[in-house]
Amino acid sequence: MPHRNAPLTETGRLRLARCVVDDGWPVRRAAERFQVSHTTAARWAIRYRQLGVAGMSDRSSRPHRQPGRTSADIEAHVLRLRREHRIGPLRLAARTGIAPSTAHRILRRHGQPPLSALDRATGEPVRRYERAHPGELVHIDVKKLGRIPDGGGHKVLGRAVGSPNKDRRSGVGYAYLHTALDDHTRLAYTENLPDEKAPTCAGFLRRATAWFAARGITVERVLTDNAWAYTKNTWRQTCHDLGISPRRTRPWRPQTNGKVERFHRTLLEEWAYVRPYTSDRERTEAFTDWIDWYNYHRPHTGIQGHTPASRVTNLPEQHT
Structure with a gap:
């Protein structure tokens, strides 16, 4: 989904790319017509040639390589401590030697709910319920x-x-x-x-x-x-x-x-x-x-x- 200040939606990108690729417009003319830069117009035209309509969607900004990412062994250690002791990022960081923000990102990345949403006795997500009508309970x-x-x-x-x-x-x-x-x-x-x-x-x-x-x-x-x-x-x-x-x-x-x-x-x-x-x-x-x-x-x-x-x-x- 494009950010709120993006000049083009996916439909707008497709229209621009078709003007260049299918109708033969010069890239600069298409850029002026859709009020974007020459670089932006060229990028969407190239993606249309390579991927077609599917190329008009946003891509993840995550880099292909992340040499500084926390190792899989440390992530597994953090998740094991979370399961066994049910502690938060600050205490996880103290036990594993990483930053609290890193521990928080690991938990988020693996879909771990916040402690407030867990049953402290079992570690299972709290199952909330509500009776169907007044007076039932x-x-x-x-x-x-x-x-x-x-x-x-x-x-x-x-x-x-x-x-x-x-x-x-x-x-x-x-x-x-x-x-x-x-x-x-x-x-x-x-x-x-x-x-x-x-x-x-x-x-x-x-x-x-x-x-x-x-x-x-x-x-x-x-x-x-x-x-x-x-x-x-x-x-x-x-x-x-x-x-x-x-x-x-x-x-x-x-x-x-x-x-x-x-x-x-x-x-x-x-x-x-x-x-x-x-x-x-x-x-x-x-x-x-x-x-x-x-x-x-x-x-x-x-x-x-x-x-x-x-x-x-x-x-x-x-x-x-």
């Missing part, structure tokens, strides 16, 4: 977040003054953010609760199910990790009462529940840590606006820039 997880004492924590007062807030005797403690996130729409429901015990998790599931139902979503399955609360009879009985099928991730595989894990990271970046708060109440009050913005107005890159609410059929107020 809801991801549930808990994020533990330190509470803020009145007057602010270390982000407001500094480390030296704010350090007593880490003391359990201060009574500040932790907030437990329970989240239910729909796999298809990414619509999220979050509650700030005092613990993550089995009765608390079961009560959260009942309220989350009712919240989704009010928006026309019937929860069919829930996916959780293997935390203690999700293995108890309380959780299983609640799922049974609600007509929900409980599922759990494989041990040591948090990627399976990655959508809600990623939501919690977004929640921390865009709400919990976005600015210093002077109290836990102030941060909690800010959450109501943030979760409404996330569900109804924030473009979500995981669903092609749509908002979660826009993927729910006939959801009230989804355009307000």
